[in-house]
Amino acid sequence: MSGIGSFRPGQWLAMAGRKSPWGNGNNAGGSGGDEPPAPPPGDGAPGGDPAGTPGPRNPWLKPDDYTGGERRSPNIEDIFRSKRKGPGGGGGGGGFPSLPPRANGKSWWPLVAGSIALLWLFSSSTHQLSPKEQGIVTTFGKYSHTIGSGVNFTFPWPFQTVQTRDVTSVTNDVIPEGEGENLVLTSDQNLIDLSYQVRWNIKNLEQFTFASTDPQNTVRDVAEAAMRLSVAEVPLKAVWDGTGRGQLEANTRRRMQDILDAYRAGVNVIGVDIKKADPPEKVADAFQKVNVAQQLAERDKNNAQAWAQQTLARAEGEAAAFDKVYAEYKLAPEVTKRRMYYETMERVLSANDKVVVEANGVTPYLPLPELRRRAQEAPAAGGQ
Amino acid sequence: MLTDLWQRNKALVLAGIAAVLVAMSSVVIVPETQQVVVVRLGEPVRKINAFKPNQEFGSTGAGISWRIPFVEQLVWIDKRLLSFPMERQTVLSTDQLRLEVTAYARFRVIDPVKMVKTAGSTDRVMSQLQPIMTSVLRQELGKRTFQSLLNAERGAAMIRIKENLDKQAREYGAQVIDVRIQRADLPAGALESAFARMQAAREQEATTIQAQGQKQAQLITSEAEARATQIYAAAFGKDPAFYDFYRAMKSYDATFANQANKGSSTIILSPDNEYLRQFKGR
Numbered sequence: 001m002s003g004i005g006s007f008r009p010g011q012w013l014a015m016a017g018r019k020s021p022w023g024n025g026n027n028a029g030g031s032g033g034d035e036p037p038a039p040p041p042g043d044g045a046p047g048g049d050p051a052g053t054p055g056p057r058n059p060w061l062k063p064d065d066y067t068g069g070e071r072r073s074p075n076i077e078d079i080f081r082s083k084r085k086g087p088g089g090g091g092g093g094g095g096f097p098s099l100p101p102r103a104n105g106k107s108w109w110p111l112v113a114g115s116i117a118l119l120w121l122f123s124s125s126t127h128q129l130s131p132k133e134q135g136i137v138t139t140f141g142k143y144s145h146t147i148g149s150g151v152n153f154t155f156p157w158p159f160q161t162v163q164t165r166d167v168t169s170v171t172n173d174v175i176p177e178g179e180g181e182n183l184v185l186t187s188d189q190n191l192i193d194l195s196y197q198v199r200w201n202i203k204n205l206e207q208f209t210f211a212s213t214d215p216q217n218t219v220r221d222v223a224e225a226a227m228r229l230s231v232a233e234v235p236l237k238a239v240w241d242g243t244g245r246g247q248l249e250a251n252t253r254r255r256m257q258d259i260l261d262a263y264r265a266g267v268n269v270i271g272v273d274i275k276k277a278d279p280p281e282k283v284a285d286a287f288q289k290v291n292v293a294q295q296l297a298e299r300d301k302n303n304a305q306a307w308a309q310q311t312l313a314r315a316e317g318e319a320a321a322f323d324k325v326y327a328e329y330k331l332a333p334e335v336t337k338r339r340m341y342y343e344t345m346e347r348v349l350s351a352n353d354k355v356v357v358e359a360n361g362v363t364p365y366l367p368l369p370e371l372r373r374r375a376q377e378a379p380a381a382g383g384q
Numbered sequence: 385m386l387t388d389l390w391q392r393n394k395a396l397v398l399a400g401i402a403a404v405l406v407a408m409s410s411v412v413i414v415p416e417t418q419q420v421v422v423v424r425l426g427e428p429v430r431k432i433n434a435f436k437p438n439q440e441f442g443s444t445g446a447g448i449s450w451r452i453p454f455v456e457q458l459v460w461i462d463k464r465l466l467s468f469p470m471e472r473q474t475v476l477s478t479d480q481l482r483l484e485v486t487a488y489a490r491f492r493v494i495d496p497v498k499m500v501k502t503a504g505s506t507d508r509v510m511s512q513l514q515p516i517m518t519s520v521l522r523q524e525l526g527k528r529t530f531q532s533l534l535n536a537e538r539g540a541a542m543i544r545i546k547e548n549l550d551k552q553a554r555e556y557g558a559q560v561i562d563v564r565i566q567r568a569d570l571p572a573g574a575l576e577s578a579f580a581r582m583q584a585a586r587e588q589e590a591t592t593i594q595a596q597g598q599k600q601a602q603l604i605t606s607e608a609e610a611r612a613t614q615i616y617a618a619a620f621g622k623d624p625a626f627y628d629f630y631r632a633m634k635s636y637d638a639t640f641a642n643q644a645n646k647g648s649s650t651i652i653l654s655p656d657n658e659y660l661r662q663f664k665g666r
Contacts (some may be wrong), residue, residue: 141415142447183575185534185568190582191575206441210416212465212490221467221488225564232534232568236582262562263465263490282579286586293590297597304601308608315612319619322630329626337629344633345659347641353650356660 124157127164134205135164146205163209167202170270173220175227183280184228190236195276196249198223198256200269207266215265219256222263226255227272239277240287249274409453416446419493421459421500428497429456435463435494461496461506465561468510470517474571481530482574486567487521489513489546491553491560498557509556513549517563520548538565 129135131149138144139160147154147162154160174197176182183191200219202208208215230251231239238244252272260267279287329336390397412432414420420432433445451458468489475483491513493499493506503509524545525533532538542563550560570578620627640649653660 138416140448141413143416143442145442183569185570187531187534189530189534189578190585191570191578210441210464213462213467218465218467221566222564225488225566228565228567229538232538259562259564265465279582280579283582283586286583286590289590290586290593293593293597297593297600300597300601301604304604308604311605311608311612312615315615319615322619322627325630326623326626329623329630333626337626340630340633342659344636344641348636349651349659351641351643351646352648355650355652356655357652 121156125154125160127152127154127162129164130166132166132168133164134167135162136205136209137162143206143210165202165205165209167205170199170201171216171219173198173200173216173223174275175220175223181280184231186231186236186239187233188235191280192231192236192239193276193278193280194227194231194239194274196223196227196252196272196274198269199271199273200267202266203268204266207264209266211264211266215267218263218265219260219267219269222256222259223252223272226252226259230255239274240279242277245274245277406453410450412449412451412458414446414449416441416444417462417464418446419461419463419496420449421461421496422451423457423459423500424452424455428459428500431496433463434496435492459496459500459504461493461499463492465490465492466506466510468513468517470514470521472567473518473522475522475525475533477526477528477530477533479529482571483525483530483533484567484569484571485521485525485565486569487517487563487565489517489549489560489563491558493557494559495557500557503556506558509553509558512556513553513558516552517545517549520545520552521563524548534568 127135127147128151129147129149133149135147135152136143137147137154137160139155140158144160152162154162174195176195181193182195184194186192198219212218230248233251234244234248239248249272253269256269256272260269278284325340412420414433416433419434421428422430422432432449436444468491470487470489472484472486475485477483491509493509499506499509503512524541528541533541542565546560546563549563553560569575620631640651655663
């Protein structure tokens with residue numbers, strides 16, 4: 001044992017190929033000089049020098065183990081003996097690393113062991129908890145009390161153990177995990193792709209720790225059951241356009257709390273928030289059409305509104321203009337009427353060709369096509 | 385020194401180690417979450433930390449207990465509320481529609497001795513209850529229409545299923561707290577037709593919305609027209625004769641005095657024309 005402990009591969013390799021220091025190269029059954037000696041030398045290994053062969057002694061053997069060729073395995077007495085020999089007793093320092101002896105010659109080990117024990121006592125009996133944490137103290141598995149924030153003292157392990165947990169922080173559970181579709185049936189047998197999160201924290205640490213097997217998963221299970229039941233009560237429209245969402249969230253939260261309280265899970269459900277409520281991917285186009293139709297309808301209405309406003313404004317304008325003129329006319333009806341007539345006629349006649357025909361006894365000849373031609377030529381001639 | 389001690393007291397040390405081993409195997413440390421049935425020579429004799437309702441933690445019998453080593457064996461049973469999932473399965477409603485249901489039950493062992501005698505372990509209880517739950521669920525839900533499976537009536541059904549399952553579970557010393565449908569999904573074929581139905585409904589909705597929009601636009605324009613007519617009538621009705629004159633003047637202006645087609649018309653006037661009345665100087 002101690003012999004194997006003293007074997008170093010570097011030394012072993014250095015010897016390979018050279019003349020074996022403990023054999024003369026032609027040992028019967030021994031290893032040759034060229035090949036590495038197969039069995040590692042040492043008092044724990046079989047082989048080595050054949051019994052009674054004279055020659056160099058194995059330098060790796062302890063002198064007192066080498067008893068003229070008779071070899072034996074170390075027994076328990078040997079181990080005790082070699083231990084007592086102190087550091088280096090194993091020929092190269094087997095076992096533990098050594099420390100220099102203390103002043104009075106005694107070992108350091110009792111002191112080291114003692115301080116490790118003290119450290120362990122101290123560390124397993126003081127517990128520092130942050131303000132967010134609470135700890136459950138159990139005495140041999142039995143619930144003793146709950147400790148709060150600050151430094152707390154208990155009996156050391158294995159008498160008392162403490163499980164600490166963050167109780168005030170809010171856990172956010174998003175359902176479903178990942179990106180897949182989570183289709184939920186609505187009351188009108190439509191489907192909606194729903195994703196929501198549940199915010200909860202620990203209400204009662206004892207219940208949370210002792211009352212159910214997997215409280216985290218329980219919360220998820222309950223959330224799913226409660227949400228699906230709540231969605232099954234409302235029509236698609238309420239979930240999709242958001243009008244029923246607040247109610248849905250509140251219902252789910254209340255349901256979850258009731259169920260978890262019945263399980264004595266020690267969980268407080270703070271809130272349920274719907275993150276996404278989309279139509280299923282396969283019918284998304286049809287839903288898009290509804291959106292487009294809504295926009296078109298809105299556009300039609302807006303156009304009509306604009307037209308209506310213009311029409312009314314024009315009517316009001318014209319009516320107001322007439323009223324003004326009428327008021328003037330009322331002051332001097334005949335004169336105003338005449339004035340308006342002449343003014344209009346001025347504008348009309350000044351803008352057109354005029355022919356005055358004395359009709360009495362004359363057959364009028366109206367060279368209408370010629371007149372028209374002249375009218376057309378006039379601008380052309382002017383241009384030349 | 386140590387060797388001498390060992391040599392002289394070999395028997396004593398071995399006896400000491402044996403004593404410690406025996407002492408350790410006669411101590412039972414039961415955590416709050418477990419209950420123990422002590423079986424002596426194959427016969428359950430007592431229980432440690434067994435479930436009782438409304439007990440505060442810390443006063444239930446958990447902690448250190450004793451047993452006779454080698455003679456008494458311990459059967460450990462979870463004391464907590466256990467979850468018991470059910471395979472997804474298809475339920476046929478009375479109106480011949482299919483629904484895929486995933487459910488779970490929560491139960492706890494309330495009579496560990498009975499449980500040890502009848503089933504042996506909680507896993508065995510679960511596997512015994514599994515087919516019962518499946519059939520109870522099918523039976524109970526199969527009595528309902530599809531619509532009532534989906535919504536609130538589910539509550540009553542679940543209570544009946546729970547009671548039924550609980551009755552069976554008591555045989556194994558277990559108590560069912562809750563049976564709950566976690567998911568109710570449409571099976572693949574029905575899913576496709578549901579999608580088709582949804583699509584048709586949405587398209588119809590889109591058409592309706594557009595038609596409604598057009599209708600409202602028309603209402604708005606006709607209302608504006610009526611209102612404008614009212615305004616005109618109110619203004620012009622005060623003196624229809626003057627309005628006729630006023631409007632005629634505006635009309636002449638617009639028709640003959642339009643600068644855009646200046647000189648395109650020839651107006652032939654008779655000297656008798658009202659406009660030329662003053663020509664004659666009378």
